Amino acid sequence: MxxxxxxxxxxxxxxxxxxxxxxxxxxxxxxxxxxxxxxxxxxxxxxxxxxxxxxxxxxxxxxxxxxxxxxxxxxxxxxxxxxxxxxSALPTTRLGGHIVSGHIDGIGKILTLEKREGGSVICYTVSNDSVLSKYIAPRGSITVDGISLTVVDSRAGEFDLVLIPETLKKTNAKFWKPGTILNLEIDLVARYLEQLLKPQQ
Known part of the structure; x- marks a missing residue:
């Protein structure tokens, strides 16, 4: 984990x-x-x-x-x-992000980026597979290329992210541009909730 x-x-x-x-x-x-x-x-x-x-x-x-x-x-x-x-996390690790399994659910692609505050903050719009869309909710968690991030907004087939200077400095996100392909992992809780709510056969 x-x-x-x-x-x-x-x-x-x-x-x-x-x-x-x-x-x-x-x-x-x-x-x-x-x-x-x-x-x-x-x-x-x-x-x-x-x-x-x-x-x-x-x-x-x-x-x-x-x-x-x-x-x-x-x-x-x-x-x-x-x-x-x-x-991988130790039992004593502070869980500052969210629980991540490292099992990729699909890929996304950067559609647009907008620089703000002199380029120190960047807003991204990311496309995603329609199957994943139902798991991606505003203010929910998502892992993008291994980075725990908060979804700012979501629509069918795409969602928005805002990355702060600290994230851009410590990760490869500063190299992202329109067309960049990213690994996506949806929130583990959402995945298990869907399974639990499925009608029993």
């Missing part, structure tokens, strides 16, 4: 294609690194497993299967790009 509070950014050093997936090498800088083989790390909001690491965790590899490539923006990532990183 994660909180959606991005710890740090990483840079992709290498991408290796395999017969049914992709292997990624990332370099980053952690505060108090404790990376181990098999650890779960949120990469752009997608839970991935550390398969190899070096330099006390400042470099690590993860493998994405063909299904992950289908559901996320990982198939579009290139060497040199920055990704958002968060280690």
């Amino acid at each position: 994660f909180t959606g509070l991005v710890e740090t950014k990483g840079t992709i050093l290498e991408i290796l294609d395999t017969s049914d997936g992709r292997d990624f090498l990332v370099t980053t800088s952690w505060v108090n690194s404790d990376i181990k083989l098999g650890d779960s790390i949120s990469v752009n909001g997608c839970c991935q497993t550390v398969t190899e690491f070096s330099d006390e965790g400042s470099k690590f590899r993860f493998y994405s299967t063909f299904k992950t490539l289908e559901l996320t923006n990982f198939g579009l990532l290139k060497v040199g790009e920055e990704v958002n990183l968060e280690r």
Whole structure:
């Protein structure tokens, strides 16, 4: 589990294609690194497993299967790009964002952006799959590329976000522009509520 509070950014050093997936090498800088083989790390909001690491965790590899490539923006990532990183939450972690599973529900695309306050605040309109629309509510939570954010407004097939300077500084959101593809995870509570309210067969 994660909180959606991005710890740090990483840079992709290498991408290796395999017969049914992709292997990624990332370099980053952690505060108090404790990376181990098999650890779960949120990469752009997608839970991935550390398969190899070096330099006390400042470099690590993860493998994405063909299904992950289908559901996320990982198939579009290139060497040199920055990704958002968060280690899995500890029982003592402050839950400053919201409960995030790291299981991507779909992708969205930036439709428009508007800079305000001299560019220190940016407003985005994001398209989303119509199946996801019913889970996205104004003032509700959503995870976008691993960032826990609050939905400002929502309409059929799209929703609005406002990102503050701190978020833009600590994440890869400063590189988002119209056409950028983003990983989306809907609020876990909404997903389970729908399941509970389904008529029993």
